Amino acid sequence: MTPLEKTDLLQGTLDLLILKVVALGPVHGYGISQRIRQISQEVLQVQQGSLYPALHRLEKRGWLQADWGESENGRQAKFYRLSARGRRQLAAEEQSWTRLSKAVALILQTAE
Amino acid sequence: MTPLEKTDLLQGTLDLLILKVVALGPVHGYGISQRIRQISQEVLQVQQGSLYPALHRLEKRGWLQADWGESENGRQAKFYRLSARGRRQLAAEEQSWTRLSKAVALILQTAE
DNA sequence: TATTTCTCCTAGACATTCTACCTATACGGC
């Protein structure tokens, strides 16, 4: 599918997307990007150069915890899961997203 | 109202918001920020340090045209209006926003 | 054996928004 934007994501939503996907259960980084693509029906594509720095960022902030393990295919992979603080952060970001996206919708709904 | 985010806006949506507000009729910069705040019910706050560079950017890209005139209060103000290209750009950005925000909503709707 | 897929990673460029400033004029209250 051809991109409509300069970027494949809305800036600022990547943390939210990652936290939400990880909340569904432990996943490794590569799996996170796949799930985001699948669930969004191929609309959202997280580039690896965005994904891994974001994961490290979230881990450093204490929202994710990581352990090395074995993937479904028997390969080494780093599995992420939500910390308690990450769960709170997710809730806050969900609320924030809802609030902001509703506000944008208000502007877009103004009759011409 | 206290901010929920580090930023008052979703990054990448400012151009869209500006184009949409200008599409309602010629406005000066200061008026644009006020309308965005009002229509969004005080949720979206465009800082002046974001607004004016954005206006110059949009003008440079040929999406807005500006003329000096007199504001409602008899002051000098720069009034912006949409060019034909700006109208096309607005349509594209509206579509893009809808597409991306729906995709994010899909992710957020995944049951826990 | 060659290629593709899976999995991790980094560096540097780029764009956008923010904070923090600056300027000037009109208006209201004192």
Place this chain on the structure above:
DNA sequence: GCCGTATAGGTAGAATGTCTAGGAGAAATA
């Protein structure tokens, strides 16, 4: 007449986040 606030324009530099473009190794597939 003066002072503060609101209205109107602007810039510089920092902070942030995403992207492009690489690199690496191991496993599966052709």
